[in-house]
Amino acid sequence: MKRIFTGLSLILSGLVVAILLAELVLKLTGFSFPSFQRYDLHAGFSLLEGAHGSYSTEGESYVRINGQGMRDDREIAVRKAPGVYRIALLGDSYAQALQVPVEKSFWRVLERRLNACKPFGDRTVEVLNFGVQGYSTAQELQTLRHRVWQFQPDLVLLAFYSGNDVQDNSREFSGLHLRPYFVLRGNQLVLDDSFLDSPRYKAGSSVPWLMYQNISQYSRVAQLLNKAKVVAEQALQAGQRDVAARDDESDLRAFHRIYRSPQDAQWESAWRVTEELIVLMRNEVAAKGATFVVVALSNPIQVHPNREVRAEYARHLGVADLFYPESRIKALSEREGLRLISLAEPFQKYADEKQVYLHGFPNTRMGFGHWNENGHGLAGKMISEYLCRNKP
Numbered sequence: 001m002k003r004i005f006t007g008l009s010l011i012l013s014g015l016v017v018a019i020l021l022a023e024l025v026l027k028l029t030g031f032s033f034p035s036f037q038r039y040d041l042h043a044g045f046s047l048l049e050g051a052h053g054s055y056s057t058e059g060e061s062y063v064r065i066n067g068q069g070m071r072d073d074r075e076i077a078v079r080k081a082p083g084v085y086r087i088a089l090l091g092d093s094y095a096q097a098l099q100v101p102v103e104k105s106f107w108r109v110l111e112r113r114l115n116a117c118k119p120f121g122d123r124t125v126e127v128l129n130f131g132v133q134g135y136s137t138a139q140e141l142q143t144l145r146h147r148v149w150q151f152q153p154d155l156v157l158l159a160f161y162s163g164n165d166v167q168d169n170s171r172e173f174s175g176l177h178l179r180p181y182f183v184l185r186g187n188q189l190v191l192d193d194s195f196l197d198s199p200r201y202k203a204g205s206s207v208p209w210l211m212y213q214n215i216s217q218y219s220r221v222a223q224l225l226n227k228a229k230v231v232a233e234q235a236l237q238a239g240q241r242d243v244a245a246r247d248d249e250s251d252l253r254a255f256h257r258i259y260r261s262p263q264d265a266q267w268e269s270a271w272r273v274t275e276e277l278i279v280l281m282r283n284e285v286a287a288k289g290a291t292f293v294v295v296a297l298s299n300p301i302q303v304h305p306n307r308e309v310r311a312e313y314a315r316h317l318g319v320a321d322l323f324y325p326e327s328r329i330k331a332l333s334e335r336e337g338l339r340l341i342s343l344a345e346p347f348q349k350y351a352d353e354k355q356v357y358l359h360g361f362p363n364t365r366m367g368f369g370h371w372n373e374n375g376h377g378l379a380g381k382m383i384s385e386y387l388c389r390n391k392p
Contacts (some may be wrong), residue, residue, distance in 0.1 A: 095131020122131025
C-alpha cells in the first residue's frame with residue numbers, strides 16, 4: 001500500500017507540475033478562450049455574469065460580461081434613474097458583437113448619436129444590450145419575458161437577422177436541442193421547453209459544472225479544453241450540414257433558402273412561427289406601455305461590394321434578387337402595423353457607392369461573416385437617424 005500511495009503521489013505531483021507549466025506557456029503565448037455562456041432555465045443559455053477575456057476567432061476585442069449578464073463594460077442599475085430613457089436591445093451574435101470593441105458596436109454608436117440628437121428631450125438615453133450569440137427569436141421572447149422588464153425599458157429594439165433567425169426558430173432546421181422553441185397549434189404559439197429534460201442541460205446547470213466555469217475564467221488549460229470542445233462541436237455540425245446538403249436534391253443548404261419563397265411546408269411553417277413570434281413580442285411590449293421597433297439586419301452576400309459576386313450568387317439560387325427576407329418582413333410590418341427599420345437595401349447602396357466591406361475581417365474573410373466596424377458604425381447611424389426623425 002505504501003508503494004501504491006507513493007506511486008500515486010508521484011503521478012499526481014507530475015500532473016500538477018505539467019498543468020502549471022501548461023498554464024505558464026499558454027499565458028506567455030497570449031492564449032485566451034474563455035467561456036462567455038452558461039445554461040439558462042428560460043432561454044437554454046445566456047451570458048455568464050462576470051466573464052471576461054480576449055476574443056479573436058473573428059475580428060478582435062476584449063469582452064466583458066457585466067453583473068447583469070450583458071456584454072457591456074459598464075454595470076447597469078436595475079432601477080431606472082429619473083431622467084433616463086431606456087432602450088432594450090434583443091438580438092443574437094450581431095447584438096452581442098464579440099467581433100468588435102464594445103465602443104464600436106452599433107448599439108453603443110446608437111446610444112451616443114441619440115444623446116446628441118436628443119429625440120426624447122433632456123432625457124439621457126441608455127441602450128441595454130441583451131444580445132446573445134446563437135439566439136433565436138423564441139429565445140429573445142423568453143429573454144424579454146424573464147429578464148428585460150425589471151429594467152423598465154421605454155423602447156424594445158428587436159435586431160432580426162434573417163440569415164439564421166428563421167431556421168433557428170424551427171427545431172427541424174436548427175438542430176440545436178438546448179433551447180426553447182415555439183410551435184403553432186392552430187393559430188396559437190405553444191412553448192416547447194423540453195430542453196429542460198435533456199441530460200446535457202441537467203449536467204451543464206449542475207453545481208460542479210458552474211464551479212468549473214468559474215475556474216475556467218482564470219485557467220488557460222481549462223480554456224484550451226473549452227476551445228477543443230467548441231472545435232469538435234463545430235466540426236460535427238459542419239459534417240451534419242454537409243450530409244444535409246448532399247441529400248438535398250437542389251444541392252442548396254438550408255441557409256441559402258432564406259432568399260427564396262418557401263418551397264415546402266416546413267419552410268413556410270418556420271416563417272409563420274417567426275412572424276407570429278414577432279407579433280406576439282410587439283403585443284407584449286405594447287401591453288407594458290413601451291414602444292417596439294424591428295431592425296432587419298443585413299446578410300453578408302446582400303451587401304457584398306462586388307456586384308458580380310452578388311449576381312452570381314443570385315443566379316446560382318435562381319432568384320431575381322437577394323431581398324426576399326426583407327420583402328417578407330416589410331409585408332408583415334404593413335399587415336400588423338409594426339415599426340420597421342430595414343438595413344439591407346440601404347447597406348447595399350452604401351457598399352456600392354463607397355466600395356467598402358461591411359461584413360468580414362482580415363483574420364477571417366472580407367465580405368463574409370459578421371459586421372465589422374464599418375457595418376456597426378453604419379447600422380448605429382441609420383437606426384439613430386430613424387429614431388431622431390420618428391420619435392417613438
